[in-house]
Amino acid sequence: MDLALLRTFVTVHRSGSFTRAAALLGLSQPAVTSQIRTLERQLGRPLFLRQARGVTPTTIGDELAHKAAPHLDALVEIAETGLEEDSSVRTLHLAGPPEFTATRALPALTTLTGQEGQGLALRASFGNAEDVVEGLSAGHHDLGITTARPRGALLTATPLCDEEHVLVADPHWTARIGPGNLRHKGASVLENLPVVEVHESLPLVARYWAAVFDTRPAASGAVIVPDLRAVLACVAHGAGLAVLPRYLCASALKSGEVVALLDPAVPPLRTYFLAVRTGTLAMPHIARAHEWLLRAAVDWA
DSSP: OOHHHHHHHHHHHHHTOHHHHHHHHTOOHHHHHHHHHHHHHHHTSOOEEEOSSSEEEOHHHHHHHHHHHHHHHHHHHHHHHHHHHHOSOEEEEEEEOHHHIIIIIHHHHGGGSSTTSOSEEEEEEEOOHHHHHHHHHTTSOSEEEESSOOOSSSEEEEEEEEEEEEEEEOTHHHHHHOTTHHHHHGGGGGTTSOEEESSTTOHHHHHHIIIIISSOOOOOEEEEOSOHHHHHHHHHTTSOBEEEEHHHHHHHHHHTSSEESOOOSSOOEEEEEEEEETTGGGSHHHHHHHHHHHHHHHHHO
């Protein structure tokens, strides 16, 4: 059986789409369709059910993928290991949310770069969870950090770490709210206070309010800026209250630039996932970066 046909088949199986598989393989969609039809003729069985949006594997298709994919991944690993021996530097394309990637992931991975590093070059791009998943699925990135666990067989995700969310403000807001009022009266004491957020929908504030106060925020955004580092800077200069990851505001809390308005017994958490296209961990430079980030995340906790 032609290995090229099996490679195309496994890519279609994982991506759930002839179009997406074609993009990942660098082929035209008709070429992918032709290869799958050829394989189906050789086997005498249909491998996929064509649908309006993508394809669904038949039971025969699932069985073949289960048997073939590990061996194809092993061949990729052998080929990539050989390439690595011939090249001193491999490039890793990383994508993730700007603040976490800049503050956590990139500093952790710099050990693998440079003259004293381990032969890795980095290219990073920033985006939200949807951007990262779409770019990773399309083959634009090798490794993605996202706050949403990807669905489907094309991507494999591993929990990386949890971030704790903290309700913070400039110290003078504490006096305006009143000591103990927030703990006893709940979110009602915050209704008329200005909010600093990354989007008009107040995603972090809404998540915090739901988890801690079991309600929706009544306030509207006073400052909207699409970067949590800018949110922190605005809060430190008295613009209003915000919900921020603890790792991002820990230094400001320690120095007194901002204060935590509440210390709930169970603080809201958000999980980050480390995502790759299924099978690409057979490539040594991706596997090394993946493992390095998982090790670094132990200290972030």
